[in-house]
Amino acid sequence: MLYAILRRFGQMLFVMFGISVIVFLIFFATPGADPAARIAGRNASPEVLAAVRHSFGFDQPLYVQYTRMMEKIFVTGDLTSFVNRGWKVVPAVMDSIPVTLSLVFGAAVLWVVVSIIIGIVAAATRDSWLDKLLMALGLLGISMPVYWLGEVMNLITQSRHHDKWVFSWVPPLGYKNFSDDPKGWFLTLVIPWITLAILYIGIYGRVLRAAIIESMQEDYIRTARAKGLSETRILFRHALRTSLIAFVTLFGLDFGALVGGSALLTEVVFGLHGIGKLTYDALQNLDLPMIMATVMYASMFVVVANAVVDFVYILLDPRLRTS
């Protein structure tokens, strides 16, 4: 067991290392993409270019640049942005974590609760009109681009129907700190939560329904029926339990990815300055130190989520507990 954990840990480190190298190479070694040329501007003279190269250290060999950057992120923590050299990268990442966490956490609560209800109802009323309606709605949720849905939400709540009583409570776009203004924090996040959750409700509801229906055909369900248990009890105590394994796996991966910055589109549309927005802005400015820091942070979440999922999987499914 200890060996397995150590091995997994080694794998995690390897994946993070791989990701950092790829990102680094994308920005430093792609043919035709010279970071110095970007910083110096469109019509810089050769002398200016050379000076920029030297002052940012681009004239050093790649591996030296790479190790220096990693050292500044993880050891000394004093990496500064290319855009504004007084701007420390690590604190900037730390500042945007709560925004993203608030967004993802709230949406996750919403999508887990709603999709479990939808999954159970659809599976219990299999092939009825209710089941078909719920699944069609779920499919619609999956098919809408999330940024577009966000804009539709903005259009309705910020402009068209803002004067009516239903949406008059919606505050202007932005983010308020929970510690300063808990009510404002909640109100500004309600619409983003719903928007982000709709996509995942569609996915999770469909997955859970399929899993429940599949496990209802297993032998142990037949045994439970033979014992004379009620259908409700079989559904909740037997079928649902095994079905949640797939659900939990998926949840771990999606939650990790979202906290790691995949909520970017939602953040951009609603003007929330979270990790995704920070990464996006950094990418647009080719602010390499910021990109490296945010990507390392994001990959850390994804990798940890993967490992946690593997572990939870073993806890939930006794059949896998062999080694």
Next chain:
Amino acid sequence: MARLLYGGLNSLLISGAATIFTLIFGTMAGLIAGYFGGITDTVLSRLLDVLWAFPIYLLAISLSIVTIAQGIAIGPIEIQSGSLWLPIIIIGIVYIPYVARPIRGQVLALRHSEFVLAAINLGVPGWRILWRDILPNITTTLIVFVPLMMALNMLTESALSFLSIGVQPPAASWGTIIQDGQALLYTRPLVALVPGLAIAVSVMALNVFGDGLRDALDPRSKVRLGRD
């Protein structure tokens, strides 16, 4: 309206071409990793692990931003910055692990099936076994991937274009039209609403088609797309 139709052409073109790209390279990687095993498998699988752990949008956006301004030149192949090939290749690359992983698993299982062992013992060369014996056995999975992959690609393409790093003007796609419409959102909302609706309807159609195809061809398959 004309722009909407024209944009739709690009959206479909990109998602279709990227699907083909992903399927070709994903299948190749999956076949090679699964069949040859050993060090080849380890190297390829680790590489795929790294790509897999990469948040898809981050990878796609990184690649787009670097290549969008100047285009890219690898050896004799040179792609101009405004070219539709850029989003096609970028979207194609990021989804390779989605295809390669399940294919690898299937090949691993087939590798030890009797007809493959028989072929090996008869001295049939490896590439021929892959082409004649293994590939036909995974075509169903590949066919099931097509519509689901296209749906996913269409969403990714529109997202990149929405962030103005996908299709570049003067070309347009549904994503770029939504982005143009964002500025007019409160005055002329239809500009942004209609292309989004077009995306939703197309993606939904592809998903329904893909689900049906899967149920018909491969009822036990675990192929499931739609994350992110």
